[in-house]
Amino acid sequence: MRFPRLAARIIAALTLLTTASHGYEVEQQMHYPSTQDGTVLRIISTADLNVFEPILLAFQDMHPSVAVDYVVVETADLMHAIYAEGASFDLAISSAMDLQTKLANDGFAQDYTSPATQALPDWARWRNQVFAFTQEPAVLVVSDDFFGTEHPPTNRDELIALLRESPERFRGRIGTYDVRRSGFGYLMATQDSRNSEAYWRLMEVMGRLEAELYCCSGEMIRDVASGNLALAYNVLGSYATSQLAITDGFRIIELSDYVNVMLRTALIPVTAENVADAQAMIDFLTMLETRPDLIAASNLPSIAQETFRANTALRPIRFGPGLLVFLDQLKRAAFLRNWEDSLLQN
């Protein structure tokens, strides 16, 4: 049973990869055949296969007649695929709340209401079109090797002070997102700029210290764990936690002044062909809370209102037209100009 299923998956993956020709770059693709004849659910997602596979398989356990096509792309490519190309997917899952919001605002998402979606807190859904199913903080990751017994900074002011105090120690050894390349990095940076004046000071200091710029959390964590970097700012917390299970050498710090919490969301594009299964998947995702096994397997923290009550520094990013502001071309150009001015001083 297991073997033919795996073989079928690989074959399907290979054929799809070779025949595909889109205006967007497919990073990974996998076909999960159904055990019974039935429908195909086509998902476009920004979540890596290894993160999402347990969820997909659990979904198929409950819906054995649904085959799943899972395509992994970058956040910007997901936007491009649906917004510009009208690509036909049944479900779009993305960590870029702003882009998902824009898709819904500009009329690319379908309405869906069910008891499961109604049970979500208000801040975890928008227009009954965008549904959040994880809450993932942006954290500071520090190297054990570098800090040793020294207390790492606990808020942004302390971080700025520390960097200013001993620039030579940190020069070239701090990392953060290249917001020009990473949608998540851009979202966190723009939210930071709204939240605190300290952000621009921090960027200024990091620029002076020749911060390394990264595309992805994975590489930043790898370099912090290996001791190449002393610390990395605005790392995707869920990813860091999952890495901590398999590597050590670093610590995760949720800064105490505030922590931006990104919500991973799903929406059903208007071009969806298999709406029923997409809705079933949304119900399944929004009830992730009831499946601790999957939360553990995927390291995706489910929506839980209590977390925000327990730690008031946590701030879920708010849905709404405000998220469209930093997607404005002039605004984005201006923001990136500022950002480059701060970070790329040499």
Added chain:
Amino acid sequence: MTATKMHPTASIRQNLFYQLAGVAAILSFAFFLIVRGVAEQAAEMTQDGILSASATAIADALRSEGGAVVLDLPYSALSMLGTLNEDRVFYRIYTDQQTLTGYPDLPLPDERPRRGEPVFETHEFRGDEVRAVSVMRPVGASGAARNVIVTVAQTRLGLEATSRTITTTATGVAAGFFLAATGLSLWAASAALAPIERLTSAVARRGPYDLRPVTADTPTELVPLVDALNSFMTRLRASLSRTEDFIAEAAHRVRTPLATVRTQAEVTHRKLNKPEHRLAIREMIRAIDESSRSAGQMLDHAMVKFRTDTLASDQLDMRALIDEVCDRLGATADLKDIDIIRDLPDDPIPIHGDGILLQATLQNLLDNAIKYSPEDSRITVSVTPNDALWVSITDEGRGFGDADLTRLKTRYTRGANVGDIVGSGLGLTIADEVASAHGGRIDIKPNENGAGACVSLVLPRE
């Protein structure tokens, strides 16, 4: 008494109720329209207000850099639009025939906005109705300023949802108002009519001959009606008592001279020898007796009419009344060798009523029994207390034959069996009227044990 035909028109209560309910319905509907109108206008004004605040915030952020218009879109300008609802938001910044940023397909306002005067429009955009506001702002040095149009649009789904809620609420409130007002109308109509009802029942409670003026509390509006009624009754009473007085007076005036004439006739009769002369005088005496009896009965009848008007309700003993009447007529009975058997209980029989009238009744019944019985017979006066009190007078006389028993009680009606017995046909009429006034009746039937009649006064049990 024959009921005169009335033509009842629609009831005042109903009319009043329908009118008040109608007014309530109109007011409720007006209330509904006003509440909905005002609330929807308020909701629209709220959206318009936020939209123009948003557009103004964007316009304020416009500036000129090196001759080019630049914009640092304020976060709050769009985020404020998400505070009230989850409507879709579109914007467009337009200058020099081109779109600076935003949604290039968002329509420009039909009418160019002037400075400080935003233009509001409602139209379709991307599948939904949107409310759009446009403001104009010159940007740059005063000589080379360029006019920039900022348009911000928002769908109206939230507004529609609000409007639905308002409509539901307004409907509910209006319906509640209507129901409450209708209930109150019902109450008000009843309350307004209560005095009339009191008056009606005060008048209806009266006995058939009660012609006293109405003194119940009377609402001002009804005072003329009640006054008219009272004055009518006064006149009626006066007219009735005049008639009775007249009868009594007439009867009295007739009887006295008749008595004289009769005495003279008898004296004359004794003196006459010729049989044809004696016969003529006897017939004359008989006619006199008839007239005298009629006058006496008419007088009694008038008395009955008068006394039943305001019927006395004295505590009486029926046994004593019967005894007295039997005693009084004993002599007459003895003349015919008639034996009056009193089959009475030992104890008194308490009743309420007018003693004089009841005596007159019993006297008439016993008088009939004696009158229509042969010599040397028996008359039984018995009392049977059943569910009602039966005072029965049974004789062994000629009975009623095949006379119509119900008709005997009407005035001046005599049976075919009377022969040459003197009478006026008023006796049973008097008895019947007295019985009715006491809530009872006169029962007429043949004697069950052989020949004769059995006539009973039936009175309700106390």
